[in-house]
Amino acid sequence: xxxxxxxxxxxxxxxxxxxxxxxxxxxxxxxxxxxxxxxxxxxxxxxxxxxxxxxxxxxxxxxxxxxxxxxxxxxxxxxxxxxxxxxxxxxxxxxxxxxxxxxxxxxxxxxxxxxxxxxxxxxxxxxxxxxxxxxxxxxxxxxxxxxxxxxxxxxxxxxxxxxxxxxxxxxxxxxxxxxxxxxxxxxxxxxxxxxxxxxxxxxxxxxxxxxxxxxxxxxxxxxxxxxxxxxxxxxxxxxxxxxxxxxxxxxxxxxxxxxxxxxxxxxxxxxxxxxxxxxxxxxxxxxxxxxxxxxxxxxxxxxxxxxxxxxxxxxxxxxxxxxxxxxxxxxxxxxxxxxxxxxxxxxxxxxxxxxxxxxxxxxxxxxxxxxxxxxxxxxxxxxxxxxxxxxxxxxxxxxxxxxxxxxxxxxxxxxxxxxxxxxxxxxxxxxxxxxxxxxxxxxxxxxxxxxxxxxxxxxxxxxxxxxxxxxxxxxxxxxxxxxxxxxxxxxxxxxxxxxxxxxxxxxxxxxxxxxxxxxxxxxxxxxxxxxxxxxxxxxxxxxxxxxxxxxxxxxxxxxxxxxxxxxxxxxxxxxxxxxxxxxxxxxxxxxxxxxxxxxxxxxxxxxxxxxxxxxxxxxxxxxxxxxxxxxxxxxxxxxxxxxxxxxxxxxxxxxxxxxxxxxxxxxxxxxxxxxxxxxxxxxxxxxxxxxxxxxxxxxxxxxxxxxxxxxxxxxxxxxxxxxxxxxxxxxxxxxxxxxxxxxxxxxxxxxxxxxxxxxxxxxxxxxxxxxxxxxxxxxxxxxxxxxxxxxxxxxxxxxxxxxxxxxxx
Amino acid sequence: xxxxxxxxxxxxxxxxxxxxxxxxxxxxxxxxxxxxxxxxxxxxxxxxxxxxxxxxxxxxxxxxxxxxxxxxxxxxxxxxxxxxxxxxxxxxxxxxxxxxxxxxxxxx
Numbered sequence: 056x057x058x059x060x061x062x063x064x065x066x067x068x069x070x071x072x073x074x075x076x077x078x079x080x081x082x083x084x085x086x087x088x089x090x091x092x093x094x095x096x097x098x099x100x101x102x103x104x105x106x107x108x109x110x111x112x113x114x115x116x117x118x119x120x121x122x123x124x125x126x127x128x129x130x131x132x133x134x135x136x137x138x139x140x141x142x143x144x145x146x147x148x149x150x151x152x153x154x155x156x157x158x159x160x161x162x163x164x165x166x167x168x169x170x171x172x173x174x175x176x177x178x179x180x181x182x183x184x185x186x187x188x189x190x191x192x193x194x195x196x197x198x199x200x201x202x203x204x205x206x207x208x209x210x211x212x213x214x215x216x217x218x219x220x221x222x223x224x225x226x227x228x229x230x231x232x233x234x235x236x237x238x239x240x241x242x243x244x245x246x247x248x249x250x251x252x253x254x255x256x257x258x259x260x261x262x263x264x265x266x267x268x269x270x271x272x273x274x275x276x277x278x279x280x281x282x283x284x285x286x287x288x289x290x291x292x293x294x295x296x297x298x299x300x301x302x303x304x305x306x307x308x309x310x311x312x313x314x315x316x317x318x319x320x321x322x323x324x325x326x327x328x329x330x331x332x333x334x335x336x337x338x339x340x341x342x343x344x345x346x347x348x349x350x351x352x353x354x355x356x357x358x359x360x361x362x363x364x365x366x367x368x369x370x371x372x373x374x375x376x377x378x379x380x381x382x383x384x385x386x387x388x389x390x391x392x393x394x395x396x397x398x399x400x401x402x403x404x405x406x407x408x409x410x411x412x413x414x415x416x417x418x419x420x421x422x423x424x425x426x427x428x429x430x431x432x433x434x435x436x437x438x439x440x441x442x443x444x445x446x447x448x449x450x451x452x453x454x455x456x457x458x459x460x461x462x463x464x465x466x467x468x469x470x471x472x473x474x475x476x477x478x479x480x481x482x483x484x485x486x487x488x489x490x491x492x493x494x495x496x497x498x499x500x501x502x503x504x505x506x507x508x509x510x511x512x513x514x515x516x517x518x519x520x521x522x523x524x525x526x527x528x529x530x531x532x533x534x535x536x537x538x539x540x541x542x543x544x545x546x547x548x549x550x551x552x553x554x555x556x557x558x559x560x561x562x563x564x565x566x567x568x569x570x571x572x573x574x575x576x577x578x579x580x581x582x583x584x585x586x587x588x589x590x591x592x593x594x595x596x597x598x599x600x601x602x603x604x605x606x607x608x609x610x611x612x613x614x615x616x617x618x619x620x621x622x623x624x625x626x627x628x629x630x631x632x633x634x635x636x637x638x639x640x641x642x643x644x645x646x647x648x649x650x651x652x653x654x655x656x657x658x659x660x661x662x663x664x665x666x667x668x669x670x671x672x673x674x675x676x677x678x679x680x681x682x683x684x685x686x687x688x689x690x691x692x693x694x695x696x697x698x699x700x701x702x703x704x705x706x707x708x709x710x711x712x713x714x715x716x717x718x719x720x721x722x723x724x725x726x727x728x729x730x731x732x733x734x735x736x737x738x739x740x741x742x743x744x745x746x747x748x749x750x751x752x753x754x755x756x757x758x759x760x761x762x763x764x765x766x767x768x769x770x771x772x773x774x775x776x777x778x779x780x781x782x783x784x785x786x787x788x789x790x791x792x793x794x795x796x797x798x799x800x801x802x803x804x805x806x807x808x809x810x811x812x813x814x815x816x817x818x819x820x821x822x823x824x825x826x827x828x829x830x831x832x833x834x835x836x837x838x839x840x841x842x843x844x845x846x847x848x849x850x851x852x853x854x855x856x857x858x859x860x861x862x863x864x
Numbered sequence: 865x866x867x868x869x870x871x872x873x874x875x876x877x878x879x880x881x882x883x884x885x886x887x888x889x890x891x892x893x894x895x896x897x898x899x900x901x902x903x904x905x906x907x908x909x910x911x912x913x914x915x916x917x918x919x920x921x922x923x924x925x926x927x928x929x930x931x932x933x934x935x936x937x938x939x940x941x942x943x944x945x946x947x948x949x950x951x952x953x954x955x956x957x958x959x960x961x962x963x964x965x966x967x968x969x970x971x972x
Contacts, residue, residue: 515924515925516922516923537897546922546923546924546925546926547879547896547897547921547922547923547928548920548922548923549920549922549923549924549929549931549938550919550920550922550931550936550938552922553920553922554920572877572878572879574877574880575877575878575879575880575920575921576920577920578920578933579915579918579919579933582880582918583918587915587918587933587934589911589913589934590913591913591914591915591918591934834877834882837883838883838884838885838890839870839871839875839882839883839884839893840869840870840871840884840885840886841884841885844885846890846914848890848907848913848914862911862912862913
């Protein structure tokens with residue numbers, strides 16, 4: 056069996072392993088990493104300081120892969136094909152892949168040993184610790200990494216300075232004009248920018264602590280935290296010691312197959328040098344990993360340099376650069392008031408797009424980057440103002456996702472050949488849009504161009520999306536489906552739009568779902584307040600908040616099931632499901648349950664289902680909070696809340712997470728200090744772990760945050776879009792969600808809060824209300840002309856002592 | 865032709881079905897928005913379950929329809945044909961409304 060050893064466990068190593076497995080590699084894979092954790096997303100590193108746990112950033116270790124963490128490789132014996140590991144067994148290999156990455160460049164100035172660098176989670180922990188006793192911080196380096204570090208210091212509450220050697224910021228991505236606009240943005244945030252300045256020394260006080268940074272001009276910038284973030288150097292020492300060819304300025308030399316001078320050794324990522332270039336962006340590093348994996352598994356892929364285009368948001372400012380940074384002709388648009396600078400470089404005949412720069416508004420980037428080297432698709436001025444919009448027809452070979460090297464042709468064939476019908480499908484199928492996300496608008500455009508409904512028009516009856524219909528109903532105060540379709544739609548609706556509008560009306564008006572003409576909008580489950588099963592019978596689920604139930608109530612459920620001959624099963628949501636009821640039996644079953652103190656569990660509705668809980672601190676010796684009490688309170692607060700899709704929740708009383716809260720739409724995990732809130736989790740067809748949204752909340756803060764999360768989801772999600780897909784479809788993702796429901800960026804929080812209060816106040820049990828209304832009750836018959844006759848098509852046989860449906864074919 | 869009275873017209877909710885037992889046949893009755901009463905066989909041919917009367921009533925390109933509540937195939941209330949799979953159809957029965965009473969004929 057062939058054995059691959061990977062030295063270094065960063066994103067490139069992770070992608071290599073994934074790519075090997077995708078290509079069916081069936082040998083052994085061992086990854087040796089220095090850090091105490093598997094590879095993590097360095098692009099999202101700043102989010103670690105704002106509370107996102109290290110595990111959230113980590114890429115999952117693929118099954119079957121052996122990892123040796125906390126392990127330093129000390130040498131390579133290329134003749135014996137052995138890797139020496141400090142303090143451990145040597146690792147034999149058939150193929151060795153060096154993915155050792157880079158180290159931040161630290162200029163050799165006096166005091167440099169007291170400065171920090173910004174690359175690993177360990178570095179961030181050290182910076183956070185130092186910032187606790189500091190008021191000012193300075194970052195050396197005004198490039199992409201430097202500004203990220205500056206953002207981190209600012210996030211830690213420090214007055215922040217940026218020192219950059221070049222005359223303007225981000226000299227690799229923008230020109231002087233763009234740099235000036237960028238500087239204005241950053242200074243407006245309260246940061247101090249010192250361009251055209253180097254570093255003389257890191258100054259320490261009498262106590263040995265860092266006191267500031269002295270520039271060559273003699274200026275002292277007072278700061279207690281100094282971070283060097285001024286470029287990277289490939290980590291090539293293993294290659295050097297083992298005699299592999301190195302580049303003039305370092306880095307392991309590779310050919311277009313990512314092979315080093317030893318055919319058994321590959322190098323990928325930031326430690327590799329190809330044609331004299333070291334690539335520090337994640338996109339090219341992923342491409343190198345794919346090429347190496349392809350070669351190792353017998354393919355013929357090549358790496359011949361990479362697109363260095365970037366689009367990012369640093370300190371809240373959008374910056375993008377694509378293609379060349381010079382051209383025979385250029386067209387510039389500048390608005391100093393709005394802080395927008397856009398420039399296109401074009402060929403001397405004004406026919407070919409060569410490149411472009413955007414600061415403050417990067418919207419043209421997604422559309423224009425694929426046109427680099429191709430004829431201009433529209434007049435330059437139009438492109439700068441609008442980015443050309445959706446009118447452009449991308450050639451098949453145009454690159455849409457530069458992080459994952461996905462062309463327009465590949466996206467198109469995923470749409471037409473593999474049936475991808477939305478952005479989430481394209482992400483899963485092609486990887487496009489999964490790294491930096493800047494091409495997501497482009498994916499949406501390609502879907503639209505291919506004639507795929509991208510959630511805009513609900514169906515043939517409405518040209519509006521669900522979110523738009525929600526606003527129309529809310530703002531115009533529309534009370535019925537008939538009014539809505541007469542004024543804003545056409546025809547008489549269908550099984551797609553009717554339940555969607557029914558849900559919107561229920562969310563806004565809080566009336567009974569069977570009231571008036573609403574009854575005709577409901578899916579059969581909502582119509583009969585029970586879940587239809589394959590033989591046309593229904594199942595009944597009473598609410599058991601938090602999964603807590605008294606023995607007396609358990610006995611009632613058992614008696615009801617026995618008396619009506621129902622099949623009984625315990626659900627995954629800590630409730631009991633009673634199957635096999637005919638429509639005419641439903642009211643009788645509810646009567647018994649309601650009399651015993653039960654109410655509808657809404658198992659049939661696109662609504663809150665359950666809030667599952669572990670037993671919590673009341674009984675559990677590990678529990679730190681009362682998870683059962685909170686779960687019951689949450690379930691009672693949100694019961695009956697109609698939403699675009701079903702909602703599930705759970706509360707765990709400690710970090711052991713027995714309630715599996717991270718697989719829920721909103722999950723809560725107790726901490727010593729309070730509650731951590733996770734959102735957007737999902738089990739089911741496409742599992743997704745929920746994202747940590749906020750940490751150590753008080754119960755009051757937690758409830759307010761969930762209120763807003765749910766209401767914002769209800770208002771803006773597509774029909775049948777679970778919170779996980781909704782969150783992934785939000786431009787700006789979790790950060791945007793935080794800005795809306797924590798920082799109130801849209802000014803809607805008071806409205807969301809009031810909306811939830813109305814829901815809580817208006818809640819009424821739908822079963823009880825139906826039992827009290829003879830008109831509604833009269834519909835619960837099998838036959839309108841023979842109310843007492845049971846449906847003769849419903850037949851059961853017995854299996855494991857319970858009924859089982861027999862469907863006549 | 866034999867007409868069987870099944871219910872009062874007012875019993876039928878607009879755009880919602882009921883099921884009637886007529887000469888041993890299960891008949892799904894629907895009152896559309898324009899007031900017309902349609903009748904189809906209640907058996908969903910895809911699942912074999914007798915459930916079509918519990919589907920959502922609507923229109924497709926102007927044609928009145930019902931969607932099976934189990935797997936959402938759409939049937940024309942006029943022809944009984946499945947619009948998603950034209951080779952499949954359910955029986956269509958005649959209806960009439962006389963003096964506020966709805967009658968169905970299941971004989972041909």
